[in-house]
Amino acid sequence: MSGEHYDIIIIGSGPGGGSMAWKLAKAGKRILLLERGDYLPRSRANWNSKTVFVDAAYQAKETWYGRDGREFHPGLHYFVGGNSKVYGAALFRLRTEDFGEIRHVDGVSPAWPLGYDAFEPYYNEAERLFHVHGQRGEDPTEPPSSAPFPYPPVSHEPRVAALAETFRGEGLHPFHLPLGILLDEKDGKATPTSICIRCDTFDGYPCLLNGKADAQVVCVDPALAAHPNLTLLTNAYVSKLETDASGRSVSGVHVERAGNAEQYSADIVVVACGALSSALLLLRSASDQHPHGLANGSGQVGRNYMRHNQSVLMALLREPNETVFQKTLAVSDFYLRSDDWEFPLGLIQMLAKSHTDQIRGESLPEWLSWLPDMPFEKMALHSLGFWLSSEDLPRPENRVFYEDGRVVLDLTENNMEAHHRLKRKLEHL
Template identity: 30%
Template sequence: MTAEPDGPRAEVLVIGAGASGACVAWSLARAGVDVLCLEQGDWLTEEDLPKSHQDWAVRSRHEWNPNPALRRGPFDYPVDNRGANPVNTYVYSAVGGSAVGWGGAFWRFSPSDFATHRTDGFGRDWPFGYEELEPYYEINEAQMGMSGAAGDPTHPCTSVPPLPPVSMGAMGHRWIAGFEELGWYWWVQHLAIASRDYRGRPACSNRGFCTAGCPTGALAVPGTTYWPEALAAGARLETRARVRRVTVGADGRATGVEYYDAAGELRQATADLVVVAGNGLGTPRLLLMSASPEHPHGLANSSGAVGRGLMIHPQISVVAHFAERTDADHGPWGATATTRHFYETDPANDFRRGFIITAMRGFNPLDTALQTAPWGAGHHRALETHLNHEAVLWVCGDDAAEERNHVRLDHGNLDAWGLPGVITEYTMSENSRRMMETGLARATELARAAGADSVRSFGLESPHGWHLLGTARMGDDPRDSVVDARNRAHDVENLYIVDGSTMPAGGTVNPTNTVQAVALRAADHMIATRDQWSRSLLDRSGISRRWDGVPGTR
């Protein structure tokens, strides 16, 4: 099947309308760049959101399930998770990407996260430091509408969050009492949730369980923060557009993509610059699908690093039971307190780097019933014992990139367009296991200090894949990385990759704020070098320019 030659044309073609793709499209469009974004999924409507329906908890486990292997939606591709610890991968295909089903935790990385190998002999170092991202963090936090409090003593940030903290509720104050009892540092959780009306978004109404979709719009998602402004500035967004490969010309430069449109027709889109923003699974999948005689192992993969070094963050949840009601159903899922008390490497531990403990509210009624109240005799008594008498502590640790943990194509499982799915292979390291054992012990200690009368936890054997990172990593050495410090592919000079797959190290927190900050930084580099790659500008000037000599480029 041959692609139609008369497809759309743009200066910049962005593949993926999620958190990072939205940032790039917004930044470029506002600078006057002609940008087109192709998104595999579609816009979400109010009808799509589980929280718009009375049976929202059931919908959250089926058509809204964040794991595409379980959801099997019309815009998904097959995902087969393998290894000693198969990852429960969380990926959404929609305008907004995986951020449509998130809880809004909005951290900045710490300066130490950018140099863990140099300081702790752990993982890989970034080719730049925290100070490079600080101005982009500020832009992103204003655009997304972050709530929080300034003055965190563990962080160099001095800027005041755009919004005050979301209410912690009674359970939040109980958790704080536990922190204080133990003498542990704590700080209010920063969230991409409006604590008061902000830029057309209403204040949070405390309906809880944000990951089931926020029907009011208080939770920041790219479809309501970045995309309206990007489209108003002239960006174009085509949904239900499934890209099958990035095309490359005889000169080795990317020329565009071949994709299936909403009608199932194979089309060709062309551009001067191509930007991939497909997440830690989708990006290596597309690069590997774009193999050619010139790139036999996949596009931008002369290093062999595409798909390698998958990081997910080891995580474990501790559920604390209290005799008193916890009002676990009131307020955002993650809007209480958190600690970085155990964040840095402690020589007294038998592992390197550390973890956070986030004190949260409890599970929804259906999940609580499935976890604690088997059907039959005693069901109601068990449910009454646990429902609204529990709250959760979430432990999240650092994860080093290991070559054995990877993503590869699955030609035995094809999507509806005949394109291969992906296989993930993941085995948790001993460092991560020891880290989580300590995290479990500290979280249990905190639960008891807060007044819990019993504690239960979930194991590590099938880890959460909320944060899929590192599969097209950034680095200075083309022999060992996929993109440079400006997110430009070493092998293809007009190809950028801007999602979490480029992170050489993943920190110890939700990476969304950092992913977006990196994307905004990369977009600034595209804008700064526009006169060297934009055909429309070159045609106007009649001058051919080289890439050499531009600050920040190779």
Template identity: 45%
Template sequence: MQPDVVIIGSGMGGATLAAALAPSGRRILILERGERLRPSPRDRDAEAIFGTGYFRPDESWLDGQDRAFNPGNFYYVGGNSKFYGAALIRYRAEDFEARAHPGGSTPGWPLVYGDLEPDYQAAEEMYRVRGALGQDPTEPPHSGTYPHGPVPDEPEIVDLRARLQRVGLTPASLPLGVDLDTWRGAGDTTWDGYPDTCGGKMDAESCGLAQALAHPNVELRTGCRVTRLEAGAGGRITAVQYEADGKAETLRPRIVGLACGAVQSAALLLASADEARPTGLANRSDQVGRNFMNHNCSAVLALHPLRRNRAIYQKTLMVNDYYNGDGAGGLPLGNIQLLGKITGPILAANSKLPGWLAQAVAARSVDLYAMSEDLPNPDSRVTLKDGQIRLDWQRSNWEAHLQLVATLKAKLRAAGFPIVLSQPFDRRTPSHQCGTARMGADPATSVVDVFCRSHDHGNLFITDASVLPTSAAVNPALTIAALALRAGRHITETELAA
């Protein structure tokens, strides 16, 4: 019996779409190339996670100079959200508007914040977000409150919050999807970058997928790698081809949800080229794979040699004083938030410091994450070369990021941290990849409409970060979930109602 809906990928976009469609009663099949993460001794082993890359895929992509590198994406049930920092932040209302940045400008979205607000509220409830309204001056309007209060600051972070306030900043509680007691019950570490095998993080598997699979009409198949989509003469997707256990299989659903992630979704559409569509499916606009964005990010470590930081999880604050401007009437710089507590093994794995020095630094550091917007550029793109993914990321708006890091360093020194170090993240760190199947009102310049429906294929919906027209400067997970809920409602009303 053929499913009514096939969803490709079980990350934030795919799992949330499945949860939105599950009450329809239609037969829904989720195909996931990976398997479920199972508890193991390596779950809280910083050397295994950050040093040897135990959980990273055995996969090679090419960069813009055709040099091979190992990407930092993960292929498990729940996708990259199994390792995410659980920051579930709404895009600000200004992020949906066209606006200038130090490195260029953004085009704006084909919808406004108010169009998505009800879905943001629903996504926060689905992912049980913990937060507090009224602390952040950039917070957009909410139709409701956060489902739970914020994750509490540890004593060292209480002190940091006060220090930041004294130097004129406005720290706010970071909206988080985490059950602290459950997480720490499996080991006293941060959750940022660590795999969730205990259900302590509100990720795509523990929330969206669990809600979907509670319905008997929803099925998950793991170990299924989709290789090709087929489209008929009328434009609708007619077949989904995949491999499982060394065998080729074909499905013929009414609706296809594509949610493999910004790189893999684009790669699948390009690989599905046929005689009538030689540049790939959903690509009449020639925008599939283009406008790849990946946030400009740096780790910033603030130290006082005579003060130890005994925090375990740490990631509870953000600062948006420079989100909509540089503080002096200038252009936006970005978001600042805390990283999960960096330990000696993590620092040694990501720097040239010897182990003993990395341990001494990490014991005294408060660790922050500076994040600036990467702007859409059609020449920053995903292509295929002899079947291999080629990712030519052309970083933009870097001057804004340098200014954000410099401003943050100055504030931290004024707050009582005489030593402040920084290190940018490179292409091996998937800092919120997005943009390769951009949303827009014009089929000539975009891939999907405001409901994530392909302009070219009426039964194809893309519900991952591919569709984001801009990257904004905050973590995109909640926005992906909100867009998936919006798409699911539209599919139910227009495609599955009859």
């Protein structure tokens, strides 16, 4: 098999590479999809919060370094389907404003060369592919769309519906979170034939039932089943891209698989390894013609790394929170500005219900350490969790690169005032 030539090679089977394989396979071209990971093993452990959040069993095991030499494991997941195997499947369109220049308190987020209109038809297609459930017309910041959501919104359980009312009473516009999920519902319950059962292990967990619309479930597996012209190689780590004598086109894709070195070629090679790993592959592919890495004449490869400023805010209720599937609501009223600040703050969305081990695995406020026994179980039962996400800004010095063969991620957070203000808004609600 090594040495074979294809029409197209796609490197990486996450949402980027997976959906490209799904779309192109229909064209009948011979396609090779290379994935460094394997299929994520299905087992009861998929739904065990200790396995997922404390042991981080599905997270990449490799060691990367901070600028200060601090070791860490990157929050990446090398599987067929990529990071979407564990993602929260909150599938938003970018807003019209996101494509223009946006002024933040710490600087300017530059305009895209293309506007929202150019992407609109593809959003429709992506929402169909990823089974997005939602309700148009509720989210005050939503961009125009030429089609309704392909599936109805995921319904709120009573505690979340009550929270939506409270938010409305505060003058906000809570809306149903757009979710990529293989769910059929009737009267707020999963139907007997629904793949998703509306359980409490969604956000951050792999789905044992394949009820989450991840790239393996909705892109790679259906494309493989329908199109024999698509070949998937797992455990196939692409170590380097080689260029021809002109230095202008990729002539060889070097792969390490089962301890063997293999090489493939194609008319078109697509790098879809995710933001960090794609940059690392291009940097590893340095040669005499491209001493600073492939496609890196600008010196920008690996730079301007952005990851959002994000945090979890957990409210503890007096009464137990009986919600099972909690991730159904979001608030975007502070996404672009607020009544007391001209800059964007960010987005608030519900988090799936927290589990005891998950809370144990988190860093908790200092005052809790005064308690003789941390009441994790009680906290989990009474918790109402929110996920807050604010924009960070592109900075060339925030970058991933190789140093003495080690991966270094140099990252200094910025635009944090927006995030702190968003937190305070939620705390005061």
